[in-house]
Amino acid sequence: MGDHGRPTGSEGSELRVGVVGVGQRAHLATLANRPGVARVVSCADPSPRGQDDAGHLFGADVAIHERYEEMLDDRLDAVFVLTPDHLHTHPALFFLDAGIPVFVEKPLAITVADCDALLTAAFRSRTRLYVGHNLRHLPMLRRMRELIDTGAIGTVRSIWCRHFVGHGGDFYFKDWHAERAHTNGLLLQKGAHDLDVIHWLAGGYTRDVVAQGTLAVYGDNPRRGTPGAAPERRRMPDWFDPDVWPPSALRDLNPVIDIEDLSMMLGRLDNGVLTSYQQCHFTPDYWRNYTVIGDEGRLENFGDGIDGDPATIKVWNRRRSGYRQDADLSLPIPSPDGGLHGGADRALVDEFLRFASAGGPTETSPVAAREAVACAAAATASLRTNGTPVAVPEPAPELVHYFDNHQTAPAPAADSARQA
Known part of the structure; x- marks a missing residue:
């Protein structure tokens, strides 16, 4: 039995999995089709294209609904919520209240209030909530975290x-992503990935921010x-052409564009770590560069290992004059064959299926997901008021305590010492 009192994949049986929103990120749920472990049996999407795709992706036997409320009759053990960002909250609340473990694609929501409502619903119902921050499973970042935990650069x-979003025009300015009503802004929609990573590597959460940005x-x-040209029928692969350059040559942008395409923020974490995010x-290039500076050295990634791209982490922890390309330690990061x-x-989906079935600690964290949104929302408010400093609201202590004790993976000893 799960925390919520309903069967979740009893021994020898497959988890019965549902999917809400069969769109751009629906491929995630295809990874849940694991014979003997889990199977997608039910989908809901209001659009004919989404309903069509459900059958193609998950087979002729999958139950297909227009409304997610109808999925309860399909006796589900877990649900993926893969809708556009501004539509995460209601279906996630619905299934949490029904006692069914929920995977919510990141960002958890586009407002702090909605994030807190989701955490509160999981806390009150004791239902398992999981957020899809896949970068915590990225090999390059996991190796970077290991180096920090073992003291390679001190405290x-x-x-x-620095996030170079080379396909930003195609990915974020031709559909709903371009509108504040649907994303708040790209510091939140896109930046929630990186802000969660920064918090994870630093061992703390942002409490104060200032930011600037522009379109x-x-x-x-x-x-x-x-x-009004039925944007729900269009998805990024329908129009993406990497040969269109420069960005000003792009066509068919979203009719409404009221978000920023260039943003910079500074933050102070609750443990005193200072951060910057650009x-x-x-x-013209598309990758993330993280630089972590300690009191005994620094480390930096070149390439990020996403989608098969090469990545190397370099560590400098001996003093020399000038830039040294060879570094004191250079670690190529192997990328697994295949897989996004x-x-x-x-790895993210595997962890969710295990968590939905048996509970236990997870590498991702609902509280951390909320803190990434809160940080991004505060930074967005700052940049839209010409760099006014903004405090990041803290989550309720009882929520932090609950998730710390029921889901947070234990920190390594070196990490605990680093935070002391």
Whole structure:
């Protein structure tokens, strides 16, 4: 039995899995089709295309519904909520209240209030809540975390992240992502990945931010799509063409664009670590660069290992004059054959299925997911008020205590000492 009192994959049986929202991220749920472990048996999507895709992705036997409320009759053991960001909250609350473990795609929600409502629902119902922060399973970042935990650079004092979003125009400015009503902004929608990683590597959460941002490139582009042209039928693979360059040459942008394509923020964590995060959606390259500075050295990644790209972590922890490309330690990161995000998506789904069935600690954290949204929302408020400092609200102590005791993976001894 699960925390919620209903059977969750009794021994020898497969978990019966549901999917809400069969769109761009539905491939995640295909990884849950594991004979003897789990099987997708039910889907809900209001659009004809989503319903069509459900049959193609999950087979002729899958039950297909227009409304997620109808899925309860399919006797589910777990549910993936893979809707657009602003539509996460209601289905997630519905299934948490029904006692069914829920996977919510990141970001958890686009407002702090909705994040807190989801944490509170999981706390009150004792239902398992999981958030899809797949970067915590990325081989490059896991190796970076191991180096920090073993003291390779001493105590962490600062983390810088530069995110070069080379396909930003295609990925985020041709559909619902381009509207504040659906994302809040890309510091939240896209940045929640990186802010969660920064918190994870630093061992703390952001409490104060300042930020600046602008719509530098895509706002002046007059080549917009037709308003009201059934945008739910269009998805990024339908229009993506990497040969269109420069970004100003893009066509069929979303009719409404009221988010930033260039953002920079500074943060102070509750453990004193200082951070910076920069995000640009019109670079020619597409990767993340993390620099972690400790009081005994620094480390940095070159390439991030996503989708088979090569990655190397370099550590400098001896003093020399000038830049040294060879570094004191250079670690190539092998990328698993096949699998999106360097195998992180499969590891993420595997962890969720295990968690839905048996509970226990997880590498991802609902509280951390909420803190990433809270940090991003505060930074977005700051940049839209010309860099006004904004405090990041803390979650309720009883929620932190509950998830710390029921889901948080124990920190290594070195990590505990680093945070002391």
